[in-house]
Amino acid sequence: VMRAINWAMISLASRRQIAIPSTGPGGGLATASPASPDFWVIASNWDGGWYGAIARYGYPDHLPADSLGQVRQNAYGFPPLYPMFVRLMMLVTGLDFTLAGPIVSFVCGAAAMVLVYRLVAETAGRRAGSLTVVMLCTYMGATVFQISYSESLTLLLVCAALWLLSRRRYALVLLVLLMLAFTRP
Numbered sequence: 001v002m003r004a005i006n007w008a009m010i011s012l013a014s015r016r017q018i019a020i021p022s023t024g025p026g027g028g029l030a031t032a033s034p035a036s037p038d039f040w041v042i043a044s045n046w047d048g049g050w051y052g053a054i055a056r057y058g059y060p061d062h063l064p065a066d067s068l069g070q071v072r073q074n075a076y077g078f079p080p081l082y083p084m085f086v087r088l089m090m091l092v093t094g095l096d097f098t099l100a101g102p103i104v105s106f107v108c109g110a111a112a113m114v115l116v117y118r119l120v121a122e123t124a125g126r127r128a129g130s131l132t133v134v135m136l137c138t139y140m141g142a143t144v145f146q147i148s149y150s151e152s153l154t155l156l157l158v159c160a161a162l163w164l165l166s167r168r169r170y171a172l173v174l175l176v177l178l179m180l181a182f183t184r185p
Contacts, residue, residue, distance in 0.1 A: 048148030
């Protein structure tokens, strides 16, 4: 329900967005954004554009620099696991990043909510598990669980690590922690 409300809010807000030109995969904005874009374009904007460039083209073969030799903004500031998952979805489904990125984030966010519920419900009861999920889904920043950012994947992996840790599956915890290291700087 909250993702639907967020979708409506993002769609309404997008009507006022101006056109933003691309500066290319090595510049400040990898993908252009039209004026008054739809939800899918908005959900793939901002830092999602960097993840999109990585999913589409990979990392640049050199660091872009300005005329003074200072390194400019570039894709190397964005870890690879999320764009790898999105790229896999793009290859399997034929979808463009604009659709695949938000879908991967939404699915990871939904799976994370299931694990949050299970973790809390096991120790504090079903009501506490439900309230925790409601609070997590309604906090101000929860919109990121449906846009092309790595936060939903990160939360899913954190919850998976905690769930595996509670079951004393230490080898799998290490694997999840290794994956987690490739989601956030």
